[in-house]
Amino acid sequence: MTTPAPQHVHDLVGIGIGPFGLGLAALADPLDDLDAVFVDQAGGFSWHPGMMLEGTTLQVPFLADLVTMADPTSPYSFLAFLKATGRLYSFYIRESFAPLRSEYDAYCRWVAEQLDSLRWRRRALAIEEEGDHLLVTLAVLDAQGATTRFEQLRTRHVALCLGTAPHLPPSLETLAASGGPAAVLHSADYLDRKQDLLEAGSVTVVGSGQSAAEVYRDLLAAAAPRGTRVDWVTRSERFFPMEYTKLTLEMTSPEYTDLHRALPEDVRDGLSRTQRALHKGISADLIDEIHELLYGLTAGGRELPSRLLTAAAVTGARTDADEIVLDLAHSLTGETAEHRTGAVVAATGYRPRDADLLAPLxxxxxxxxxxxxxxxxxxxxxxxxxxxxxxxxxxxxGVTAPDLGFGAWRASVVLAAVLGREPYPIERAIAFQTFGLPAAH
Ligand SMILES: Cc1cc2nc3c(=O)[nH]c(=O)nc-3n(C[C@H](O)[C@H](O)[C@H](O)COP(=O)(O)OP(=O)(O)OC[C@H]3O[C@@H](n4cnc5c(N)ncnc54)[C@H](O)[C@@H]3O)c2cc1C
Incomplete structure (x- = not known):
């Protein structure tokens, strides 16, 4: 049954309370002239729980928290969280800019608990126009995710902070959906299924981004003593590092984004492929750690319980008895081969969540x-x-979209559009270099 919509019209409804929706909510919170609410289908904040591996850190400095780059004085900063939880001095003495991933998750939950504007267990189903405002229809969910009733919110603006969903290549998706005895899963579910993987006899990790490398290292360290084999296959021509040099980091800037946005669609798509190393590679430290692990495992002449294959695309997958057979094709030599494994972890990335809810518009x-x-x-x-x-x-x-460090800047732009004033000063140019050619003078 649909609850009759109250006639109240909000200024802003945010859909999705991941880091970007939560950051927007935290920056909206002190603004007295803004009436904003934020909804999420989940029961509470939880940041990539399946990849919350022991000791892993953010790939960005703590300044990339929910608010600091817009408002360094915000009570919702990472430093404020450390102060409130008694860890500011330990963080200072640690002298590392990168928070633990588990700590970032705890920080976000700490912020979420303080915001009255958040409404959990609400899935946005549709957005329609109603007069000069928008009408958002929500399913209210119980703890099992079943719909208990519907609600509607009227608003002048909507922020779509829907995030991305795990993506499997079609061949692996079919196997994962078939639910056979062998496990095929996305890295997003890694920790939930780690025990199954260790019992599978052999596991193959597919992909060569940061998630693939983290899963490979974690699994190999746990599996090798048990005699479980862990292989690593990527279609990339090498296990490439995430680029982290200063002048490239300047591409996380408003002015690079200006240039990128102004390019034709096909040029932008081409750039996305060539810019993969900017955020899709592996951190150089982790590559070193993996090499060190391999070195230790082979000490004393022991055989490596692992094979690492590059330029090897998975072109097909099927089950044979209780094994998975992956068809591999080498992109440089043209060779093909079958690879047998007990389970597959596909660290094959994420795709934007389908914005079906915009269909009525x-x-x-x-x-x-x-x-x-x-x-x-x-x-x-x-x-x-x-x-x-x-x-x-x-x-x-381009590259600024998924970057946690750019979220507060983008939220400032959205808040300025909603309010017709700039509640947080918006930097227009931050880089030393010029993107595009300077105007003739
Ligand atoms: C393992 C991992 C580590 C990462 N580490 C970093 C890092 O160190 N640094 C960095 O810059 N980036 C990192 N990223 C990339 C990125 O910044 C994060 O993925 C971040 O979570 C993106 O935030 P988000 O708010 O867009 O999306 P999400 O965190 O995916 O949140 C989206 C939210 O929207 C909700 N939602 C979706 N549809 C609806 C609907 N119809 N109704 C209601 N709610 C809905 C979902 O329930 C979810 O809570 C990492 C990504 C991964 C996968």
Whole structure:
């Protein structure tokens, strides 16, 4: 039964309370002239629980918290969290800029607990126009995820902070869905299924990003003493490091984003492929740790219980008895081979969540030639700019989209559009270099 919608019209409804929605909510919180609420289908904040591996850290400094880059004086900063939990001095003495991933998750939950504007267990189903505002229909969920009733929110603006969903290549997706005896899973579910993997006799990790490397190291360290084999296969031509040099980091900037957004769609798509090392590679420290692990495992002439294959694309997958057979094709030599394994962990990335809920708005929402959301430089996807996309605009805005360090800047832009004033000063240029050619003078 749909609860009759109260006639109250909010200024802003945020859908999705991951880091980007939560950051927007934390920055919205002190603004007295803004009426904002935020909803999420989950029961509470939880950041990539399946990849919360012991000792892993953020790939960005603590300044990339929910608020600091917009408002260093915010009570919702990572430093405020450390102070409140008695860990500020330990963090200071540690002298490392990168928070533990588990600590970042705890920090976000600490912020979430303080915000009255968050509504959990609410799945946004549809957004429609109603007069000069938008109507958001929500399913209210119980603890098992079943719908108990429906609610509607009226609002002038909507922030779509839907995040990304785990992606499996089609061959592996079919096997994962078939639910046979052998495990095929995405790295997002790694910790939940780690025990099954260790009992599978042999495991193959597919992919060569940071997640693949973290799973490979964790699994190999745990599996080798038990005699479980762990192989690592990637279609990339090498296990490449994440690029982390200062002048490249300047691409996480408003002015690089200006340039990227202004390029034609096909040029942007081409760039996304060549810019993979900017955030899809492995941290250099982790590559060293993996090499050290391999070195230790082979000490004394022991045989390595692992094979690492590069330039090896998985072109097909099937089960044979209780094994999985992967068809591999070498992209350089053209060779093909079968690879047998007991289980597969596919660290094959994430794709933007389908914004089905925009369907009622039809062609009021801009799409590009490939049907993706055509996100304007100011993060809106409609005229007159009431729907704002935060975090899934990599195809239009480039490397800044998934970067935690850019979330507060983007949230400042959205808040300024909603309020018609800049509650947080917005830097227009931060890089030493110039992207694009300077105007003639
Ligand atoms: C393992 C891992 C580690 C990462 N580490 C870093 C890092 O160190 N540094 C960095 O810069 N980036 C990192 N990233 C990339 C990125 O910044 C994070 O993935 C981040 O979580 C993105 O935040 P988000 O808010 O866009 O999405 P999410 O965290 O995915 O949150 C989206 C939320 O939207 C909700 N939702 C979706 N649809 C609906 C709906 N219809 N109704 C209601 N709610 C909905 C979901 O329940 C979810 O809670 C990492 C990514 C991964 C996978």
């Amino acid at each position: 039809g062609d009021r929402v801009r799409r590009d030639a490939s049907g993706r959301l055509d996100v304007a430089r100011d993060y809106t996807v409609d005229e007159p700019g009431r729907l704002h996309v935060l975090g899934t605009e990599e195809h239009t805005h």
